[in-house]
Amino acid sequence: MTGREAMPPDAAPLLLVGCGKMGGALLGGWRARGLDPAAIVVVEPDAATAARVGAAHGVRTIAAVDAVAADFAPRVVVIAVKPQAMDAVVPAYRRFVGPDTVFLSIAAGTPIAYFSRVLGAEAAIVRAMPNTPAAIGHGISVLVANPAVSAAQRAACGALMAAVGDHVWVDDEGLFDAVTAVSGSGPAYVFLLIECLAEAGVAVGLPADLATRLARTTVAGAGALALRAEQPAATLRRNVTSPGGTTEAALAVLMAGDGLKPLITRAVAAATARSRSLAS
Numbered sequence: 084m085t086g087r088e089a090m091p092p093d094a095a096p097l098l099l100v101g102c103g104k105m106g107g108a109l110l111g112g113w114r115a116r117g118l119d120p121a122a123i124v125v126v127e128p129d130a131a132t133a134a135r136v137g138a139a140h141g142v143r144t145i146a147a148v149d150a151v152a153a154d155f156a157p158r159v160v161v162i163a164v165k166p167q168a169m170d171a172v173v174p175a176y177r178r179f180v181g182p183d184t185v186f187l188s189i190a191a192g193t194p195i196a197y198f199s200r201v202l203g204a205e206a207a208i209v210r211a212m213p214n215t216p217a218a219i220g221h222g223i224s225v226l227v228a229n230p231a232v233s234a235a236q237r238a239a240c241g242a243l244m245a246a247v248g249d250h251v252w253v254d255d256e257g258l259f260d261a262v263t264a265v266s267g268s269g270p271a272y273v274f275l276l277i278e279c280l281a282e283a284g285v286a287v288g289l290p291a292d293l294a295t296r297l298a299r300t301t302v303a304g305a306g307a308l309a310l311r312a313e314q315p316a317a318t319l320r321r322n323v324t325s326p327g328g329t330t331e332a333a334l335a336v337l338m339a340g341d342g343l344k345p346l347i348t349r350a351v352a353a354a355t356a357r358s359r360s361l362a363s
Contacts, residue, residue, distance in 0.1 A: 090246070093239040095122035098157040098179070100148075100172065102127040102136045105189055106163030108218040112246030114140050115220075124151060148175045156181075159239055162188040162198075166361075169193055173201045180206045185236035187243065189213055191263060192361040195229050195256060207231040209240040212262050213247065215270045222248035225262045227255070260362070264354035272350065277302050 095118060099106055102125050114120065120141040126148055127133040133144040145151065160179055164172050169190065176186070185207040186198060198208045209232055213224040224244040228237055237252075244250045253262075277298045284294030309316055324330045337343045 090116045090118050090242050091235070091239050093158050093235045094243055095119060095159075096155065096157050097123050097243075098151070098155075098160045099123060099125045100160065100162050100176065101164035101168075102132055102144075103163065103165075104215075105213060105217065106161070107136065108222075108247055109161065109163065109189070109213075109243065110136065110140055110142070112217070112220060113243065114142075116242075116246045124155065124157075126151075157184055159236075159243065160184060160186045161243070162186060162190060164190065166190045166193050169197065169201075173198065177202050177206075182207075182233075185209060185232055185240060187211060187240045189224075191267060192358060194259075194362055195227070199229065205231060207233070207236055209237070210256065210259070211240070211244050211250075212259055212267050213244065214266050217247035220247055223266055224248065224250040225259070225266065226250060226252050227259070228252075260355045260358035261351075263358045264351045268354050272347070273302060273306070 090113065094113075097113075097118070099110060102110060106125075110123070110125070113123070123140075123142040125133070125136055125142050125144045126146070127136060127144050128146050130146070133146065136142065137144045157179060160176055162169075162173065162176075179186075180202050186202065187209045188198060189211050191212065193210075195208050195210050198210075199206060202208070207229065209226055209228045211224050211226045214222050216222040217224070224247070226240060226244060228240070232240075241250055241252065277295075280298035280302070281291070281294040284297060285291050289297070309319060312319055314322075320334075324334060
């Protein structure tokens with residue numbers, strides 16, 4: 084299932100653990116979709132970040148989970164801390180485990196098995212892999228749930244991720260290493276394309292500022308067209324390619340046996356292998 088949904092009541096009250104770039108993007112999306120700030124508590128140990136987040140979104144911020152009221156019962160606990168901080172952070176949240184609470188993790192490389200081990204086998208856990216375009220509401224997230232997650236909790240987590248872009252559910256967590264390599268790391272590949280295209284423009288005589296503007300806008304526009312078009316990318320490519328023209332000359336290089344396709348294939352394979360090694 085993909086697309087955006089209304090924020091369901093099962094998404095609140097909500098406890099957001101960590102409010103860095105991705106946590107902040109999610110919070111901004113939730114607030115824009117009408118989630119009541121009074122129903123959100125943010126745990127953020129960095130004082131400057133906490134002050135900025137509190138002022139921007141009107142939510143309560145606290146430095147540590149110890150400050151959460153004993154009677155606070157979140158429907159969703161969103162784990163948005165760096166993977167290397169998990170061991171120091173996650174165990175303290177076992178107090179919230181129960182049939183009415185789901186844990187939604189956006190930590191890259193941290194499998195559901197880790198949370199089940201730390202929080203207990205009875206914990207309802209959803210793992211999500213968003214990407215950085217979530218910062219402007221154009222991300223895509225892939226989600227997977229363990230058997231303890233109810234239909235209502237699944238809907239709540241889907242709506243929370245849909246607030247920052249598209250989302251899709253999978254049943255096989257084993258796909259996440261490849262998901263990370265394609266969509267999680269994918270924005271970096273696109274940014275590199277922009278860099279290379281601009282530098283190539285300079286090499287054939289364009290002023291640097293013009294080459295950069297052309298590269299950025301062309302990649303952004305082509306991406307928007309690919310997203311909206313009903314035709315596959317291969318058809319869109321052929322539509323731009325006139326026989327004997329300039330695009331065909333360029334594609335003869337890019338589509339050669341040692342061109343872009345095998346290079347991207349090797350890059351995604353390397354990222355997938357690295358993701359697997361980090362999760363082991």
